[in-house]
Amino acid sequence: MGILRKTKNLETILDIFRQSNEALSANLLFERLHERMNRSTVYRLLERLEDDGILHSFASMDNVKFYALRQDCISSGDVHSHPHFQCTSCNQVVCLEQEVVFPTLNRMRIEEAQIFLKGQCNSCLSQ
């Protein structure tokens, strides 16, 4: 797949992700667009942006799919992944920078890894 046409909707969504380092669910994005974009379009654009490697996705602890801009990652034979963090006070979800490497275990081949953390973020702690 990948992006074929550079549409206004696509640019609008990309701008929102570029304006902050937050991760967003389809619904949060939909709200932030003041519902001026069709719900299916939001879902379809998120999927296309992920296919194209511009966004990546992960599941929150509440079973909601979140998307964030894909950062460059280290490459090696092992599977690696950065943790995702949700603040229990302000509810913001962000990608953490520190990569975690999962060595291949002897009994199973690990192909994908996801770490999700919950707690209090820096700015909520200092209030």
Place this chain on the structure above:
Amino acid sequence: MGILRKTKNLETILDIFRQSNEALSANLLFERLHERMNRSTVYRLLERLEDDGILHSFASMDNVKFYALRQDCISSGDVHSHPHFQCTSCNQVVCLEQEVVFPTLNRMRIEEAQIFLKGQCNSCLSQ
């Protein structure tokens, strides 16, 4: 909350979890019961068993809530968690035994952690 009455439905669900070390979603459980229990009852019992500390839950990468028997865990000041693993061939979800400890980071207070891994399990690899 917690369990107040020991009903047939409760025993049925507990037996299914005790018969294997698999983790199950509400729907997998519902199927395994040959749909002989009401869907709401399944959800309510899973919630109650979790409140009571008998089951624990986690989100799969497909944003589905899974439940498994709670094992005894190490206790310390740090947050700890065992990873969950889903085989991409047979789709089984299991808890891994190795606990992972998350030291408290300087910038945020971590209260909960979840690790989800995907890959090929031992028995699928050796086929």
Place this chain on the structure above:
DNA sequence: CAACTAATGCGACTATGTTGCAATAATAAA
């Protein structure tokens, strides 16, 4: 065994996500 009330089944509902189809708009070709 009677009384109390937690647990259940039912149906309606919400939230999240998907799909087919006709209309629209981005791009390529003339």
Place this chain on the structure above:
DNA sequence: TTTATTATTGCAACATAGTCGCATTAGTTG
């Protein structure tokens, strides 16, 4: 610039996961 092509969009209907109120059923206690 204009036209032709077809990816993208909005709409509506659908699918799946999960929740809730309420009347009935069935554990538990005395």
